[in-house]
Amino acid sequence: MKKTLLLLLITSFFAFISCNEKITNNEPVKLQGQVFGTTYSIIYYDISKNFDTEINQLFDEINQSTSTYIPTSDISRINKGETGVKVDSYFKEVFSKSKQIFKETNGYFDPTVGNLVNAWGFGPEKPLHELDSNRVKELMQFVGLDKVAIENNSVVKQFPETYLDFNSIGKGYGLDVIGRFLESKGVDNYLVEIGGEIRLKGTKPEGKLWTVQIENPNTDGSRSAYTNLKLTNKSMASSGNYRKFRIANDGQKYVHTINPKTGYATESNLLAATVIAELDCADVDAYATSFMAMGLEKTKEFLESKPALKVILIYANEKGELTEFRN
Numbered sequence: 001m002k003k004t005l006l007l008l009l010i011t012s013f014f015a016f017i018s019c020n021e022k023i024t025n026n027e028p029v030k031l032q033g034q035v036f037g038t039t040y041s042i043i044y045y046d047i048s049k050n051f052d053t054e055i056n057q058l059f060d061e062i063n064q065s066t067s068t069y070i071p072t073s074d075i076s077r078i079n080k081g082e083t084g085v086k087v088d089s090y091f092k093e094v095f096s097k098s099k100q101i102f103k104e105t106n107g108y109f110d111p112t113v114g115n116l117v118n119a120w121g122f123g124p125e126k127p128l129h130e131l132d133s134n135r136v137k138e139l140m141q142f143v144g145l146d147k148v149a150i151e152n153n154s155v156v157k158q159f160p161e162t163y164l165d166f167n168s169i170g171k172g173y174g175l176d177v178i179g180r181f182l183e184s185k186g187v188d189n190y191l192v193e194i195g196g197e198i199r200l201k202g203t204k205p206e207g208k209l210w211t212v213q214i215e216n217p218n219t220d221g222s223r224s225a226y227t228n229l230k231l232t233n234k235s236m237a238s239s240g241n242y243r244k245f246r247i248a249n250d251g252q253k254y255v256h257t258i259n260p261k262t263g264y265a266t267e268s269n270l271l272a273a274t275v276i277a278e279l280d281c282a283d284v285d286a287y288a289t290s291f292m293a294m295g296l297e298k299t300k301e302f303l304e305s306k307p308a309l310k311v312i313l314i315y316a317n318e319k320g321e322l323t324e325f326r327n
Contacts, residue, residue, distance in 0.1 A: 039263075066090060086262055110262060115162075118163070142159045173285070235277060259293045273314075
């Protein structure tokens with residue numbers, strides 16, 4: 001469903017350190033790999049142990065619970081209509097957070113748009129080639145997280161056809177799980193990044209803040225820096241429609257952010273939204289997605305009641321010039 005405005009880490013990464021090597025407070029442990037269809041980078045101080053095995057096990061558990069790209073995962077079995085699926089703590093927490101932000105955003109964040117994500121060609125299922133207004137209207141009757149509940153550890157849907165898709169919150173949630181794990185092991189200074197989403201705590205040696213770089217929303221595939229930020233004890237997530245989109249035969253542009261209010265894959269006037277807060281990364285991940293559907297003005301109105309959320313909203317003004325809004 002997303003994503004994402006890539007946040008490039010420009011902090012210096014040292015060579016990989018094995019679990020048998022002794023490190024000082026000035027030397028980090030660094031882990032890198034593939035997960036959730038993208039890459040991850042982890043850097044931490046305070047302890048010399050390499051947690052690569054444990055972290056990959058956590059990733060596997062999250063995937064088996066919430067990935068729509070794994071046919072045997074819990075969410076895939078639920079989407080297929082299989083009964084008796086008991087959801088785990090990962091699923092329940094993602095579902096609970098989704099419910100909260102669904103209510104806060106008045107439905108602009110809604111993981112039940114999964115059927116429409118697939119229909120428009122941005123999900124794991126085959127797209128619909130004859131997708132007209134009548135078909136969109138038909139699919140929209142199954143949209144609405146208020147039509148889904150968890151009872152006795154099982155998902156209960158008002159409509160069996162409702163398709164859950166947590167991709168717009170999943171990367172952020174994965175970061176939270178890894179961050180909490182590191183903290184449980186006594187790591188006080190870390191940065192975890194998955195596909196551009198970031199959760200960080202503490203600092204680098206000598207109290208230096210973590211530095212990240214936000215990309216320009218280039219539509220030609222090139223990459224360039226938009227701005228640098230220095231942060232500590234924050235989560236950051238971004239969403240944008242400038243990379244993941246498709247052009248139909250009639251020239252119409254369709255983007256991966258589906259508007260849960262209309263069911264259409266048309267872009268708002270926002271090119272990219274970055275959200276920063278002292279919250280779980282799952283939360284800021286979901287907010288960033290909802291802002292792309294809201295558009296600039298509705299997002300600015302929403303932020304008036306959410307002072308804890310700091311944003312960088314990139315949009316094109318009336319002259320087509322790249323413009324930003326920060327609060």
